[in-house]
Amino acid sequence: MHPTTTRRTLIAALALAACTAAQAQAWPSKTLRIVVPYPPGGSSDIIARAIAPALGEAFGQTVVVENKPGANGNTGTDFVAKSNDGHTLLLCDVGALAITASVYKQLPFDPGKDLRGVTMLAYSPHLLVVHPSVPANNLAELVALSKKQKLNFAVTAIGSAPHMAGVAVEKATGAEWAYIPYKGGAQAIGDTVAGQTQVLMNGMLATLPQVQAGKLKVLGVSKATRMPLLGNVPTIAEQGVKGFESGTWQGLLVPAATPPAVLARLSAEVTRIIRSPAVRERLVSQGAEVHTMSPAEFTAFFERERKQWAGTVAQSGVKID
Known part of the structure; x- marks a missing residue:
């Protein structure tokens, strides 16, 4: 490649990086909404309300938690998948989201294509x-x-x-x-x-x-x-169901069109908040373990969960029109 062309390519790349960074720093420009696709009081709702105040302080914007239940969590999830305001987030049970495509014959959204994982937050058996x-x-x-x-x-x-x-x-x-x-x-x-x-x-x-x-x-x-x-409560595996393990994974997701720089910044802040002693200790005292992942790790985890649960759903025969 000609030296002049190389310099131009480098300058263009640097300009793009600077523009992307500026875009991420300018975000958010208004109230952030964390949509929980279930009624108040469940695990996802508890975690959303645990991180919302600190997230608001980190970004200098109001952060509200909105419960949008319906259709086994699909109503709120579809709402976020189709949102285009750049300020709407989804906090849900990732396992349930992975199961959805196998249980429902038809969905108004594709969880693997229409959403992007920001970070995993917590796991509770x-x-x-x-x-x-x-x-x-x-x-x-x-x-x-x-x-x-x-x-x-x-x-x-x-x-x-x-x-x-x-x-x-x-x-x-x-x-x-x-x-x-x-x-x-x-x-x-x-x-x-x-x-x-x-x-x-x-x-x-x-x-x-x-x-x-x-x-x-x-x-x-x-x-x-x-x-x-x-205390001494035995595991289900100990009681004859060999190798049995299951649990609830909560994670934060955004619409697929979210700019990578915004996704990265959001992931870093939420990870810092969920790992903070105050939030971690609050969740641990209630039986949840803090688990964070990068967006790439989240994507790989979701794909594994989807494949694993597809087999379980097939065996169960559960299907919803």
Whole structure:
């Protein structure tokens, strides 16, 4: 290449980099919205409200959390995927998002193409819990009881990660329960606390407070090892479902058209905030583990989750028109 051409190419590249950097620094120029596609009170909502104040301070703009539930989380997700204001973010259960394409025959959005991952935020294992009146103190007793009387199993949404985890346990143990779908974790927890449903599998972050208050009885945790916060509660794997692990992953996403420089800046700030001692300690005390990823790592993780859950969904036979 001619030296003059090389210099021109370099100058153009530097100019583009400077323009991109300036664009990122100028962003955000107005209120940021974190859309949670579920009702208030669930794991995603808890995390969104935990990071919103610090995110507002970091960017010098108001940050509001908006709950847009509906269609098992697809209403709020579609809203963000199609937003073009550059200031609308999505905070959701990444596992549920990965499952969506396998459960629904048709979606108004493509999660792999219309959204970009900013960073993962936290992980909390699922807890298998029952209403205190249920006469079972471990998984084996629950399975035996389910064969004698009808047990309603509350799920945060059809095709959600807790739903698929429940299906996996059912198939592995021969349990028999009826799935009752809800619009989010808070409602599923509420009805189980009230005794309208008897069994629930849900993220520890939102469920642990009810266990600690004695309103729900925990029979197992879906992690490879026991959780210090739960004392001697055995894992589901220990109770006969070999190798069983499941959980709720919360992550932050943006529309695919978001400029790379903005994506990088947002990822850096959110990662710093979620790792800060105040936020981390708050989440850990409720059973969540802070897990962050770069946008590239997030993309790779999402693809692995999508493939893994596709097999589970196929085995379950769950499909929604």
